[in-house]
């Protein structure tokens with residue numbers, strides 16, 4: 104296998120150093136920020152807000168058999184937290200940082216079975232086939248992608264998604280003042296350029312025909328299970344700390 108083949112061995116990966124290589128070994132989702140730590144002590148609880156939403160939206164993920172790509176998967180937290188919550192899929196992850204990808208297997212618990220197939224990206228490009236995935240997720244990635252390179256990411260996601268496939272873009276919401284404060288004071292976000300849901304929707308529609316809808320997430324601290332119904336009731340309000348743009352590719 105060449106270094107770009109999905110599922111190739113980490114020791115065969117090569118390429119330019121990426122910004123997140125420096126954070127990989129200690130990566131814990133920006134939880135070094137004291138305000139973020141006040142919201143929850145566990146980085147997984149922030150991810151779990153997204154995976155709970157995903158399992159409500161895609162109940163078939165509990166049954167297995169779907170092919171799912173997490174683009175910019177980092178250390179694999181979204182796939183791992185999803186699997187720990189009962190999500191079953193043929194998972195694949197890619198990232199521009201091989202340092203982050205090398206952490207995926209290290210952090211993947213043996214009881215979850217085989218770890219995801221992994222592939223380093225060459226810029227926005229992945230080695231995956233056209234129409235390979237039923238579902239693709241992009242979580243907290245786009246604000247790290249330079250604005251001029253984002254159209255290439257949207258195009259790549261449209262390419263690897265099956266007709267009828269679904270793409271879910273999770274992002275920090277710049278309309279939430281606390282989010283802007285946290286991002287401005289977190290080391291891993293020092294080069295971040297936030298984007299709102301309107302920019303994501305326009306970017307996606309420039310790349311492919313999609314049916315789109317948007318939910319806002321994380322109005323309440325993610326660890327407070329009792330307040331989850333409040334979060335769900337407010338999903339229409341564009342002030343949550345996170346949002347998800349859901350894009351359905353016509354079949």
Ligand SMILES: C[S@@+](CC[C@H](N)C(=O)[O-])C[C@H]1O[C@@H](n2cnc3c(N)ncnc32)[C@H](O)[C@@H]1O
Nearest residue numbers: 123175176177180199200203242243244247248
């Ligand atoms: C904040 S981390 C999020 C990781 C993971 N998606 C999660 O939710 O835990 C951002 C990730 O985006 C990756 N990234 C940055 N620029 C990228 C690009 N142009 N293409 C793909 N991934 C990129 C980084 O290497 C890093 O792993």
